[in-house]
Amino acid sequence: MSNPILAINNLRLWYRTYGGYSKVLDGVNFRVHKGEKVGLVGEAGCGKTTTMRSVLRILPEKQIHIPEGEIIFQGQDILKLRTTDIQEIRTKKVAMIFQEPAAALNPVFTIGTQMFDIIRYSDNTKTREQIKNMALEAIKEVYIPDPERILDCYPNQLSGGMKQRICIAMAIMTRRELLIADEPGTALDVTIQDQVHRLLSGLVDKKGVSLVMITHSLGVAREITDRIYVMYAGNIVEVANTKDLFARPLHPYTLGLMDSVPRLTGGGLSEGIYGRIPNYLQPPTGCRFHPRCPRAVERCREERPVLYDLGDGHGVACFRI
Ligand SMILES: Nc1ncnc2c1ncn2[C@@H]1O[C@H](COP(=O)(O)OP(=O)(O)OP(=O)(O)O)[C@@H](O)[C@H]1O
Numbered sequence: 001m002s003n004p005i006l007a008i009n010n011l012r013l014w015y016r017t018y019g020g021y022s023k024v025l026d027g028v029n030f031r032v033h034k035g036e037k038v039g040l041v042g043e044a045g046c047g048k049t050t051t052m053r054s055v056l057r058i059l060p061e062k063q064i065h066i067p068e069g070e071i072i073f074q075g076q077d078i079l080k081l082r083t084t085d086i087q088e089i090r091t092k093k094v095a096m097i098f099q100e101p102a103a104a105l106n107p108v109f110t111i112g113t114q115m116f117d118i119i120r121y122s123d124n125t126k127t128r129e130q131i132k133n134m135a136l137e138a139i140k141e142v143y144i145p146d147p148e149r150i151l152d153c154y155p156n157q158l159s160g161g162m163k164q165r166i167c168i169a170m171a172i173m174t175r176r177e178l179l180i181a182d183e184p185g186t187a188l189d190v191t192i193q194d195q196v197h198r199l200l201s202g203l204v205d206k207k208g209v210s211l212v213m214i215t216h217s218l219g220v221a222r223e224i225t226d227r228i229y230v231m232y233a234g235n236i237v238e239v240a241n242t243k244d245l246f247a248r249p250l251h252p253y254t255l256g257l258m259d260s261v262p263r264l265t266g267g268g269l270s271e272g273i274y275g276r277i278p279n280y281l282q283p284p285t286g287c288r289f290h291p292r293c294p295r296a297v298e299r300c301r302e303e304r305p306v307l308y309d310l311g312d313g314h315g316v317a318c319f320r321i
């Protein structure tokens with residue numbers, strides 16, 4: 001395949017807390033190619049948001065420590081960029097759509113004002129009329145009727161689903177290379193969430209932009225993505241083309257996630273996989289999944305499995321497959 005537009009290499013990231021360093025990301029490797037739709041899947045707290053926020057450098061910088069790793073975006077290491085260059089990436093190259101649309105919109109400005117600002121930041125040569133037309137066009141693309149009226153609305157005049165659509169419109173109305181969607185619509189009810197996912201997926205195809213879809217649901221990732229990374233406790237434990245992952249899931253954690261779909265309210269992940277994400281202040285030795293793993297043996301406690309490639313880009317980090 002061509003060079004990836006995003007390559008996260010061996011990223012380790014710790015949070016400073018009162019109890020010491022919380023060692024969350026433990027050597028994450030992650031790639032996105034041009035036009036690709038990639039899923040990042042795992043339970044709550046496994047580090048999905050941390051990984052993707054680090055790409056935009058929107059983590060609280062004073063509270064984090066990065067002992068190792070690089071984040072190469074279009075050939076540059078994001079971790080080494082100056083703030084002004086990061087700003088350039090945020091306004092022109094990469095957009096993020098958040099879980100909670102209300103939090104992404106400023107309550108004191110109209111939708112129009114906020115959309116115009118984004119367009120102006122990305123390209124200051126446009127006339128007022130061109131800017132307005134771009135905003136109207138984007139609102140039409142997310143299937144909201146009466147776009148003229150929407151421009152004059154404040155966020156609180158719109159439903160949750162409408163707000164999420166506006167966030168998507170804002171993300172795609174100017175030319176971007178990469179879109180990162182962090183569980184978009186999780187705050188909404190399920191049918192609306194579905195619509196939001198489909199809308200996003202369609203627009204990404206239409207614009208030819210790359211997508212990273214963060215979700216705790218393998219089912220959602222299956223609907224939308226070409227390739228999936230499964231994350232557990234700050235490690236990528238399995239990666240494969242979406243079809244291959246469902247045809248031949250290999251990591252015990254992936255198997256647990258697959259079984260867990262109808263049992264989200266139950267105690268553990270599946271029949272054999274109880275427990276929860278470890279304490280990152282004192283993460284388990286060896287494979288971080290070993291305390292929960294039905295197949296764990298002595299070696300899993302002592303040695304950390306690397307992700308090995310079984311061919312066709314199917315990688316798995318487990319001694320016991
Ligand atoms: N600012 C912070 N300081 C300390 N710990 C943090 C901070 N932000 C996140 N964490 C911790 O990092 C771990 C990973 O969190 P993260 O939000 O990246 O997971 P996630 O996979 O996105 O989960 P979710 O599905 O709940 O969004 C969690 O244990 C979380 O409590």
Ligand code: NI
Pocket residue numbers: 048049050182
């Ligand atoms: Ni998250």
